Amino acid sequence: MSGGFPEALHFSFADAVNRFVDWLVLAYGDQLRNVSDGLLQVLVGLENLLRLTPWWLLLVIVALMTWHASRSITRALVLSGLLFLIGVVGLWDKLLQTCALVLVSTGLCVLIGIPVGILLTSRPLARKLLMPVLDVMQTLPSFVYLIPVLMLFGLGKVPAIFATLIYALPPLIRLTELGLSQIDPSLTQAAHGLGASRWQRLRRVQLPLAMPSIMAGLNQSVMMALSMVVVASMIGARGLGEDVLAGIQTLNVGKGVEAGLAIVALAMVIDRISQAYGQVRRG
Amino acid sequence: MKPITTLLASALLALALIPSSHAADNSTPIHFGDITWESGSLTTEILRLIVEKGYGYPTDTLPGSTVSMEVALARNDIQVIGEEWAGRSPAWIKAEQAGQVFSIGDTVKNADEGWYVPAYVIKDLAPNLRSVADLKQYKAVFKDPESPDKGRFLNSPSGWTSETVNSQKLKAYGLHNDYVNFRSGSGAALDAEITSAIRRGKPVLFYYWSPTPLMGRFDLVRLEEPPFNAEAWQTLTDASHPHPQGTRSLPAKLSIGVSAPFKKDYPELVEFFTKVDLPIDTLNKTLAQMSEKREAPKEAALRFMRDNPNIWKAWLPAEIAGKVEASL
Numbered sequence: 001m002s003g004g005f006p007e008a009l010h011f012s013f014a015d016a017v018n019r020f021v022d023w024l025v026l027a028y029g030d031q032l033r034n035v036s037d038g039l040l041q042v043l044v045g046l047e048n049l050l051r052l053t054p055w056w057l058l059l060v061i062v063a064l065m066t067w068h069a070s071r072s073i074t075r076a077l078v079l080s081g082l083l084f085l086i087g088v089v090g091l092w093d094k095l096l097q098t099c100a101l102v103l104v105s106t107g108l109c110v111l112i113g114i115p116v117g118i119l120l121t122s123r124p125l126a127r128k129l130l131m132p133v134l135d136v137m138q139t140l141p142s143f144v145y146l147i148p149v150l151m152l153f154g155l156g157k158v159p160a161i162f163a164t165l166i167y168a169l170p171p172l173i174r175l176t177e178l179g180l181s182q183i184d185p186s187l188t189q190a191a192h193g194l195g196a197s198r199w200q201r202l203r204r205v206q207l208p209l210a211m212p213s214i215m216a217g218l219n220q221s222v223m224m225a226l227s228m229v230v231v232a233s234m235i236g237a238r239g240l241g242e243d244v245l246a247g248i249q250t251l252n253v254g255k256g257v258e259a260g261l262a263i264v265a266l267a268m269v270i271d272r273i274s275q276a277y278g279q280v281r282r283g
Numbered sequence: 284m285k286p287i288t289t290l291l292a293s294a295l296l297a298l299a300l301i302p303s304s305h306a307a308d309n310s311t312p313i314h315f316g317d318i319t320w321e322s323g324s325l326t327t328e329i330l331r332l333i334v335e336k337g338y339g340y341p342t343d344t345l346p347g348s349t350v351s352m353e354v355a356l357a358r359n360d361i362q363v364i365g366e367e368w369a370g371r372s373p374a375w376i377k378a379e380q381a382g383q384v385f386s387i388g389d390t391v392k393n394a395d396e397g398w399y400v401p402a403y404v405i406k407d408l409a410p411n412l413r414s415v416a417d418l419k420q421y422k423a424v425f426k427d428p429e430s431p432d433k434g435r436f437l438n439s440p441s442g443w444t445s446e447t448v449n450s451q452k453l454k455a456y457g458l459h460n461d462y463v464n465f466r467s468g469s470g471a472a473l474d475a476e477i478t479s480a481i482r483r484g485k486p487v488l489f490y491y492w493s494p495t496p497l498m499g500r501f502d503l504v505r506l507e508e509p510p511f512n513a514e515a516w517q518t519l520t521d522a523s524h525p526h527p528q529g530t531r532s533l534p535a536k537l538s539i540g541v542s543a544p545f546k547k548d549y550p551e552l553v554e555f556f557t558k559v560d561l562p563i564d565t566l567n568k569t570l571a572q573m574s575e576k577r578e579a580p581k582e583a584a585l586r587f588m589r590d591n592p593n594i595w596k597a598w599l600p601a602e603i604a605g606k607v608e609a610s611l
Contacts (some may be wrong), residue, residue: 018577022482037428040581044429140314147471151479153435155465155472156429232438234468236476245468249442 021049021148029152031170036153039104039185041159047100055092059083061140062269069276070244081266091240091262100159101232102225105164113169114214117176118202127177134170142167142231150235164225168283171220179213180206187208219271240266308433310341313552314450316352317344321570321580322494326390326561327365328584330539334552336610337603349464350374357383359542363437366390366539375540385546386538387414387556393563394535395505396492398436398452402502403560404486414507415456415529420487425488436462437476444520448532449490451519452508455529462488492535493572494563499571510589558598565591585611 020167061081067077080227086095087163119128142163183206207214233241240259247256293354295446298471308356315327331342342556345361348371355361357378363368369375378384398415405412409421421435429435436453441447446466453459468475473489481501491497508531509515515528539556546553565587588595589611596604 017576025479025482029479040428049319054580143471147475150472154469154479155476215326235472236465236468242468274406281403 009109021151024148025151025183030244032152033154036158038154039158039161040051043100043161047097050100051093052095055087059105062273066269066273066276069273072139075272075276079269086262086265089258089262091243091259094238094243094259095239095266098210098226098229098241098263101160101164101229101237101239102222102266102270105161105168105225106218106222108161108165109169109172109225110218112165113172113217113221115174116216117173118218120177121180122270130173134173137166138170142228143234145208146231146235147207155236157237159235160228160237163232163235164228167228172214172217175213175217175220176210179210179217182213183209191212205236212278219274219278222270225262225269226270288309289534294461302382311606312341312343313363313549314539315342316356316364317346318352318366319346319362321496322391322566323366323572324575325583325587327561328580329561329595330363330365330556330559330585331589332588332600332610333555333603333607337599337607338552338555339468340549340552351382353378353540356540356542357381359383359544362542363543364540367538369536369538369540370554381544385541385543386536386543387553388538388545388559389536390539390559391494391537391561391563391566392536394493395510396490396532397505398488399447399491399503399505400486400488401481402504403484405504408486412506413441415452418456418458418506419461422461424486425462427465430463433460434462434488435465436465437473437487438464439473439490445490445532447490447522448519451522451524453525455515455519462543483583494566494570496567497568499564499567500575519531521553527552548578555598555603560594560598565594 015104018116029198053061055063062083063076063080063232066079068072070076083095085090116130146159149162153159154164187205187209188201191201196204229237229239229241230244233239233245240263244256244263247253247259289454306417311391315331318327320326326435327344331344334340334342334502343468344427345355347355347361352364353374357374358366366374367386369379375384379386400409400412405422408424409417411417412421418434425434425436427435436449436458438449450464453462453464467476477489477491489505499504509529509583511532511534512528512530516533517525518524519530519532539559541553541556551601569583569587572586574579578586586608592608595607599607
C-alpha cells in the first residue's frame, strides 16, 4: 500500500490528535458549550427579529437599502423581486435562517478580519506567521475541522458559524492588508507631518483610502459564507442548505434546484448591495 | 438506513468494474463488495477469511456505495455483498424479482433500530423513563439550546428513510409540540454529537441502530414502543400521511447478498453463508473495540475469529473449520 516509501520512516500522528480531541471534549467541553450558548442567543435573537418583521417590510427595507447604495430604482425593484420569488417557492423561513447565519458570521468576520488585516500591515513578523495560517484556513477540507468543532460546540448553528468564519475570514484579512499596503506612503507621512496621531492617521487617512479594497474583501467573505451554507447544513444548521442537502440525498433534483437558486438569489442581493456601498465610498 | 447514493458514486463504481467483467476461469477471485460502514466491513472480512483459508478460493473487494453495489451484484460484476439489508432499496427488490440476486441466510439476528438514551440518563435524571410515552414529562431533561422550551430529538439526516419514519413517529407519539425534530445533517455529525454528549455525561435522546460500534461502546437503552404492526408501519414510512400511528420499526433482516451465477457455481459457499449467525452482542463489542482502537477491519476480523472459535465453527464442516483454525 505504501509504495516505495521506506516503512522505517512511517510516522502517524493520528492517535495523538484523537487523544487530544478527546481530552479537549472532556476537559473543556462544558465551558465551550456555555460560550456556544451565548453566541446562539445572539443568532436566535436575530432570527426571531427577522421572523417578527412582516415579510413586506423586509422587502421594503432591502429595496430602500439597494436604492440608498446604488441610487437605481430598477435595481432596487429587481433585488426585492428576487427575494419575493424565494418566498413564493415557500422557502421564506429558511431564507431568514440562512440570512441570520450569514449576517452573524459576516459580522464576526468584520470584527476579527479588519483588525487582523491592520495588524498584518504594521507588523511584518505577524505577517510572516499568519500568512501560512490563512492558507490552511482556506484549503483544509472543512469536514476535517467541522467534526471536532461540533464535538466541542454542539450540533447546529454555532459550529456552522465557526466553520463559516474559518472559511470566509481569509479574503477579508488579505484584502484589508492589500488595501492598506497599497496606500502611497507620502500621504501617511503628510498626515504625520500635520501632527495626526497613529489612530487619527488610521481612521482619517488609511482606512478611507483602503475602503474599496476592504469592501471587496467583505463582499468575498459574504459570498464564501453563502457557499458554506450547504456544508453547514451537514452539521445540523437549519436553512436553505438543508433543502439542498435533502434534495441531493433523495434524488429530488427539483427541491435541490429551488433551494440552490434561492441561495444564488440571496447571494446576488447581498453582493449588489455591498458592492454598491463600496463604490459609493470610492466616489 | 444508509444514505441514498449519488449518481456520481455509481458512475465511479462502473468505471472501477470494467476490468473485472471479462474473466471467468477458476483462478478468478470472488469479488466482495467493499462495504464502508463498520459492521458490513467486519462481516465482509470474516467471510473472506473463511472463504480463502477454509475453501481455498482467492477473494478481492471492489468499492462502491450501497445502491451501486446492488446494481453491480445484479450484473455479476461483484459476487457477494457481506451485509445486505435486503428488501429496503428499489434496486435490490427489482433485481431479486428478476432472479439476478439472492439474499442468503439471516446473519445478524435481533438487528435493531429505535430511539435510544444513555443508561445514566435514566439512572440520574429520568428515573421513570421507559417508553416513548414517558418522553413528554422529561422534555426539560433533553432541552434544545436553540428553543429552550422544547426538548431535542436527534433524528437521522434528511434524506435517510429513517428520517421520515422518525418524523412521523414524533407525530404519532404526540411529541411534535414538545420536541424539536433535529435532523443531524450527516451520519458523521450524528455520531460526533452523541459521542460528545456521552463523554461529557450529558443527556441526549437520539435515533440509532445496531449492529454498530456505538452500541458496543456505550451502555444505551432503547425506549419501548408499541409492538410491530404492519399497518401502522405503512403510515410511518409515508411522509405525507396525516395521521401516523405508532409502532416499533420493521425488524431488520440482515443477510448475505449473492449473484445468480455465484449461487450456481459455489453451492458449498452458499451452504456456509446460510449458516452464518453473528450474535449481536459479540458483534457490537467487536465493532466497539475496532472503532476505539481504530483497527483495520481485517485485524478486527482476525481477532474476532481467534477469540470466538465456537461461533464460526458452527457454520462450517469440521474439515474446513480445521483448515481455517490452522491458518489463524
